[in-house]
Amino acid sequence: NxxxxxxxxxxxxxxxxxxxxxxxxxxxxxxxxxxxxxxxxxxxxxxxxxxxxxxxxxxxxxxxxxxxxxxxxxxxxxxxxxxxxxxxxxxxxxxxxxxxxxxxxxxxxxxxxxxxxxxxxxxxxxxxxxxxxxxxxxxxxxxxxxxxxxxxxxxxxxxxxxxxxxxxxxxxxxxxxxxxxxxxxxxxxxxxxxxxxxxxxxxxxxxxxxxxxxxxRRGYLGVGIQDLTPELARAFNIRGKRGAVVAQVEHGSAADVAGIEPGDVVTSVNGISIDDASALRTRIGLLRIGTKVKMEVIRKGKTHVVTANIEAPVMQKVTRQGLGKRLDGAMLESVTIDGTAAVIIASVEPGSTADRAGLSEGDIILSVNRQRVSDVDDVVNAIKLSDKRLLLNVVRDGRGLFLLLQ
The missing domain is CATH 2.40.10.120 (Thrombin, subunit H)
Structure with missing residues (x-):
């Protein structure tokens, strides 16, 4: 009962x-x-x-x-x-x-x-x-x-x-x-x-x-992925229609260490079939940090098996410092632009909280809740002082705009 x-x-x-x-x-x-x-x-x-x-x-x-x-x-x-x-x-x-x-x-x-x-x-x-x-x-x-x-x-x-x-x-x-x-x-x-x-x-x-x-505390593989479309399947000489295409591999990441390359098509994780990019993201996101994962990938028409050690993402470390869930999925980086210190969004994971909030790769964050920021630590400190809302002033493609995250 x-x-x-x-x-x-x-x-x-x-x-x-x-x-x-x-x-x-x-x-x-x-x-x-x-x-x-x-x-x-x-x-x-x-x-x-x-x-x-x-x-x-x-x-x-x-x-x-x-x-x-x-x-x-x-x-x-x-x-x-x-x-x-x-x-x-x-x-x-x-x-x-x-x-x-x-x-x-x-x-x-x-x-x-x-x-x-x-x-x-x-x-x-x-x-x-x-x-x-x-x-x-x-x-x-x-x-x-x-x-x-x-x-x-x-x-x-x-x-x-x-x-x-x-x-x-x-x-x-x-x-x-x-x-x-x-x-x-x-x-x-x-x-x-x-x-x-x-x-x-x-x-x-x-x-x-x-x-x-x-x-x-979700695991991180360190790849940029996209769905395997019929057009890409033909280009990669793949007969199947299911899988996630690796479009980018971050240097030094778990995927890089495991030998995963751009153009690889991930078809299974620990024996579970991967239909698309969303499925791969979910499978990796459900793994604990430190878990070893076995993946089947198709590379140049041949199937390979690679093993990766799932690691903690940089963003997650920042989150535990106080960045919070509202920017989850975004990679922030302190940079210098024309001699001026700034914070740039290095990447945004598709379908993440940051993506749904409207953040885009390449956005330059000028302020958080009207407080000027010049590095990632400034962003963390500004968010610690915030309530449930974040008002970001960003520059995108040369023009400024405000984004409200709740």
Whole structure:
């Protein structure tokens, strides 16, 4: 019986009021930050008991995002206040904790053994209706490139998933957890038989890091990649249509040391097929720093096997110094331009938080929250003094513009 492990989550938060100029960075630049009115917000979602003895519960990051108060209600009617242990906004996974006894955890399945057509049951609290179960099948596996999260490897199901189901359990007929329900595609957020869940193998790896570090420390290969298009496949003399093309290899990176070259087409990672660039990015991003990874690459029509030692990205080291998730995916570099010290964005990882915020490779950062910056340390210090918003003044292609990151 899996239902005792599924909990109802109710949140309260506070959001700033809006005005006609609220999201206009130029207005703020010239007239200063305006005092904001605030209003209370409420949210509903679901969660799954991860560790009954320690009170850890896994849910979606968006369920507890910006919450001041989190209330967890069990199937037996007991309620507890919860605290956030850690969140991973790039995968939409969060771990919260309650001080409670008598919790019931749920056994895990191995989501790598799932097959299209397997029967599954979604358990959650849609629209606040507690302990609701719906059934269906697995419609597809390894869904990515949907633009829902930065790291995507979704289970697609036709089991009804509605608002409030987020963070709930997707289980097999043995009552084992195979995934965490996270998103739906449909008009006005309604269910039309297309729902998505994060595979439990992915959730487990992320949750372990959130509990250990309070954050996810993703591995880094050091390559620029793109999808293998039919045109590129013909140019590289490759018969297959799946893979990720290595367009760039950073000098001294894990990929460089492993002997990966521009023009290589990565077709598998640790025995798992790679369909496109998004799939490769997700696979590498789920590996812990220091992990050895075996990859199959096609080079000049021949298949080679290379082994790389996944390393920590420079950006992640800066993040732990205080740069924060809002610039995650961007490589910042201190440079001198015409004798003037400056900060340039050396690269932006496709699909990352920085990419979605509108940052581009080659952008020159002049100021952060109207504070002049001349090196990466200045950027870090300015962000430490910021609240939830970052106002960047950058120069792109010779013209200045403001970017607002939240």
């Amino acid at each position: 899996a239902t005792p492990a599924v909990v109802h989550i109710a949140t309260q938060g506070r959001t700033g009021g809006s005005s006609r100029h609220a999201e206009d960075p130029l207005f703020e630049y010239f007239f200063g930050e305006r005092r904001q009115s605030h209003r209370r917000t409420r949210g509903l979602g679901s969660g799954v008991v991860l560790d009954a003895a320690k009170g850890y519960i896994v849910t979606n990051g968006h369920v507890v995002e910006d919450a001041d108060n989190i209330k967890v209600t069990l199937k037996d009617g007991r309620s507890f206040e919860a605290t956030v242990v850690g969140t991973d906004p790039d995968a939409d996974v969060a771990v919260i904790k309650v001080d409670a006894t008598g919790l019931t955890a749920i056994p895990f399945a191995d989501s790598s053994h799932l097959r299209v057509g397997d029967f599954v049951i979604a358990i959650g609290n849609p629209f606040g209706l507690t302990q609701t179960a719906t059934s269906g099948i697995i419609s597809a596996l390894g869904r990515s490139g949907l633009g829902i999260e930065s790291y995507e490897d979704f289970i697609q199901t036709d089991a009804s998933i509605n608002p409030g189901n987020s963070g709930g359990a997707l289980v097999n007929l043995k009552g084992e957890l195979v995934g965490i329900n996270t998103a739906i595609l449909g008009p006005n957020g309604g269910n039309i038989g297309i729902g998505f869940a994060i595979p439990i193998n992915m959730v487990k790896g992320i949750s372990e890091q959130l509990i250990e570090f309070g954050e996810v």
